[in-house]
Amino acid sequence: EDALALFDQVYATHPQVAVVGRSLGSGVAVRLASQRPVQNLILVTPFNSLEEIAARQYPWVPVKWLLKDRFESGKYAAHIRTPTLLLAASDDDVIGRSSTQRLFESFPAGVATLKVVPDSGHNSISERGEYLRWMGDVLNR
Template identity: 70%
Template sequence: MPPPNVSRMPRVLMFIAVIVVALYLALCVGLWVFQRALIYFPQPRSVETPLLTVSDAGTQVLVSLRAHDGPNALIYFGGNAEDVSRNMPSFAQAFPDHALYFLNYRGYGGSTGSPSEDAIARDAVALFDKVYAEHPHIALVGRSLGSGVAIRLASQRPAARLVLITPYNSLEEIAARQFPIFPVKWLLRDRFESWRYAARINIPTLLIAAGQDEVILDSSTQRLYEHFAKGVAVLEVIPEVGHNSISDSPEYLRLLGEGL
C-alpha cells in the first residue's frame, strides 16, 4: 500500500488543475466583459473650438470644427487615447484652405455615449454626409485606432484622398500579441479589420509609419499596404520616431500635406 502522501498526490494535482482552469476562464470572461476599457481611453477636450453635433439615437457626438468656405475639407479620426482638439492649431496652420472636422468619439471630448467600432463607424458616416453637403472634396485622415475608422469610411463614401498614420492590418493582430495566452480571435468584439477594406479603396492613399513604432509592428503595416491594389497606396516611414512621437517630427505635416 503506497504511503498516504503519495496517494493524495493525484487529487492535489487535479485540484490545482481545476483552480488554474477556473482562473483562466474567469480571466477570459473578464476580457470579454471589460475589453473596451482596454481599447478606448477617453480624453477630455482641451482646445476650445466651434463644435458641430452629430446625433444618433439620443447620443450627442461632438466634432471640433474650423470652418472654411470652399470645396476642400479634412475629416480627422484620432487614436484611442487622443484628444483630437489638440491637433487643431497645427492643422489649421498647415491646411489653411481646408475646413477641418475632428471627430470626438463617444465618451471623448464631451461626446456622450460609449465607444465601439460599429458606433464610431455610424458616426463617421453621418459626419461625412453632413460635411459632403458643403465640401465635395474631402480628405480622410486617421491616426492609429482612427486609421481603421478612416479606411472603413473611405470604402463606403466618395472621399477624395485617404491618409493613414501608424496604421495596422487589424486590431486582432495587436491584441493577440499583447495577450498571447488568450483566444483573442474568439473574444474580441471590435476588430477594426483594415485589411478587409483596403482592397476596395481606389483613391490616392498615403500610409505614414513610425520607424520605431513600439505599438504597431512594421510587419502589420506592411501587410495592410499589400492589401491595396497596385498603384493606389504609397507607404512612407519616418525613421527614429515612435508611435506617439511621430507628430513631433517636421516630416509629419510635410507628408500629410503631400498626401492631400
Template identity: 75%
Template sequence: MSRILMSLVALLLALYLILCAALFVFQRSLIYFPQSGAVDSAQSRMTLTMPDANIRVSVREHSGARALIYFGGNAEDVSRNLPAFAEAFPDYAIYLLHYRGFGGSGGSPSEEAIARDALALFDQVFARHPQVALIGRSLGSGVAVRLASQRPVTRLILVTPFNSLVELAVEHYPWVPVKWLLKEHFESGRYAAHIRVPTLLLAASDDEVVPRASTERLLHSFPDGVATLEVVKDSAHNSISERPQYLQSMKEMLNR
C-alpha cells in the first residue's frame, strides 16, 4: 500500500473517530429538541419541585378519582394537547409533563432525569387521584412504559411506540457503533415484560420514524393478553394525532 493511500486511510479513520466522539458528546442535543409552552396560563400550569430543578406541568384540574398523565415526543410542546384532551376526556384530571428544558422546565433532559420526574409526578397525582392512566407518544412511550412497570397505573396507551431507542438508532445510523456510544437506551421491551394493566399500542400506518417491526417487537414483549395493537390508517409519525381514530381509540381504552 502506497504512503499516500495509507495517509488517506489514516485521515479517514481519524475523521470517523472524531465524528463518533462528537456524536457521543453531543448526542442529547440530537435526541431532544426543547419546545416552549404555547398553551400557558396560571390556571393551566403547576410546578413539580425536584431537588435539582423545577419542572413545568400543563394541567386541567378536575375533581374525582381519575387522572391522565401524558408524556410527549422529543420535539413536542405537550401543552398543545390540553384543549383536545380536555374535550375528549372530560372525567379526567389531565397532567402533561414538560421535560427538562422544555416549556419552562429547568435543567437538561436525559432518560434518567425524566424517569425521576415522571415518578415524582405520578406520586403527586396518585395522592389525589387513585386511578391514573398514562399516555406516552414516541419518545414518551419509553417514559410511560418504564413508569407503568414501577407504579400502579390503571391503563397504558402508547402512541407510535418503539421497542428500544438503540434499535432505532442502529437502523437510522448503521455506520455508527451506536450500541457503544448511546447513553439514552429507552429499553421499553424490557419494562413491558413487567406490566399487567390493559395496554393499547397505536401505530401510524406510514410511520417513517418507527418501523412497524419495532412496534411489534414491543407488543410481543408484554405478557400474553395484556397489550393490543391498532394501526391508524393514512397517518405518519407526526400526523397520527390528526386522525379521528387517534382520540377515539384512546377513549375506548380509557372507558373499558
C-alpha cells in the first residue's frame, strides 16, 4: 500500500516513473508494476516467491504456515506489460538462479530481459560495471 501511495504521489507530477526493486524490494516493485503504469521496471536479484526462497534457506522451518507476506512475484509478473530488466548475480547465495528464471518465465513473451552480472554475489552485484551499464541502458532510452 505504501508503494502504491508513493507512486501515485510522484506520478501526479512526473508521468514517467521508473521503478527499481532489489532483493526483497523486487517483490514490492513487481506488485506495484502490475497495478500502475510504470515507464520501466528493473529488478535486481529478484525471486519468484518469498515462500520458495525461505523454504530453501530454512528447510526445517514450516515457512508455509509462518510466512504472512509471500511476495508471489511470479503471479503478478504475468500482468506486467512494462519493459523489464532482471539482473541476477552469477554467484548469488541467497536467491537461487532457478527462482529468478521462474520469475523471468512468468512475464509475457518479449516483456522481460534477464541478464546475469558476472563475478558477483547477492551483496556485491552493484560493484560490477555491467550492473550500472545495463541499468543505464534501460533508464536512458
